[in-house]
Amino acid sequence: MTTDIRTPVPVRPPAPAPLQPPRPRRRRGRWGAQIFLTAVSLAFLAPLLLAVYASLRPYQETARYGYFSWPRELSFEYYRRAFTESGMGKYFVNTLIITVPAVIVTLFLAAFVAFAVSRLRLRGGLLLLVFFTAGNLLPQQVIATPLYVLFNSIPLPWWMSDSLTMYDSHWAVIVVNIGFQLGFCVFVLANFMRTLPQEILEAAVVDGAGVWTQFWRVTLPLCRPALAALATLEFTWIYNDFLWALIFISDPDKLPITSSLNNLRGQFFTDYNLLAAGSVLVALPTVLVFLLLQRHFVAGLTLGSTKG
Structure with a gap:
């Protein structure tokens, strides 16, 4: 009697399922978002691009053919005239005297x-934070008159103000900007510092660090992205401020750079191409500051968006 022994046939593993192509809906949604963001960016850049375009053309050409016509002549003559006729160099120094101390102190x-x-x-810390934040909700124009009277009553030595008062001096504009910008900066930094691990300060306390060391050598270096983002915003806001300088400074030689654009406006006629060139020159420092701090600014804006 013989036994039939059959060789087992190897079974092939099932073929892997083919990769499915990405869903067309997601692709259409991504393209739609990109088109929308591009359109919004162009809408925001359109006034700036139009100002740059107009500043390179003579006024007679735009008056005859319109601002959206094809250029016949392009030159940087208006930029030279805007810088020299408005005294922009002197006003730019005044702006730095106001802006740099105000940003640093704030x-x-x-x-x-x-x-x-x-x-x-601290006890009442939350109430103190609400107090600083509520200061930004107060309309600035409401206290313009009380501040005007107050600054006329505060005496200063001759080496700080030639008017012998805080009025008609850069100190008045610096103090007002610090007061109004302080609440927003406290709100942002306080919320950022709450996200820092408490174990870092506890380790510093174990090593014998005092309060000043915890602040200056432990916490402040970790807040560098937030500080850079706030420095960019504060420089832009204070640099572009015109209201407080117009109220608290009467000497034209002490006004900031935003007031230099008024010197380009005539009594009976205004060359808007020349005014556009002056506006572009005034905006260049803020663009330069943003480009220098762009990496830290973006890092500060994205803080807390990811974990780990």
Whole structure:
């Protein structure tokens, strides 16, 4: 009697399922979002591009053919005239005298208050944060008259103000900008400092670090992205401010750069191409500051968007 032994046939594993192509709906949605964002970006850039285009053309040409016509002549003559006829160099120095101290002092004081509110767990810290934030909700024009009377009553030595008062001096504009920008900076920094791990400060305390060391050498370096983002915003806002300088400064030689554009307007006629060239020159420093701090600014805007 023989036994039939059959060789087992190897079974092939099933073929992997083919990869499915991406869904067309997602692709259409992505293209739609890109088209929408491109359109919005062009809409915001259109006035700037039109100003640059107009500043390179003579006024007679745009008056005859229109601003949206094909150019016959392009030159940088209006930029030279805008810089020389408006005295822009002197006004730019005045703007730096106001803007740089205001930004530095605002960020320094805001970092102090934010650290005390968010990291030291003071009693009434939340109420103090609400107080600083509520200061931004007050319309600035409401206290213009009281501040005008106050600054005329505050004496200053001759080496700080030739008017012997805070009125008609750069100190008045600096103090007002610090007061109105402080609340927003405290709010942003306090919320950012709350996201920092508490274990870092606890380790610093174990190593014998005092409050100043915890603030200056531990917390402040970690807040560099937030400080850079705030510095960019604050420089732009204070640099472009015109209201407070117009109210608290009467000497034309002390006005900031935004007031230099008024010198390009005639009594009976205004060359808007020349005014566009002056506007572009005035905007260049803020664009330069943004380009220098762009990496830190974007990092500050995306803080807290991801974990880990």
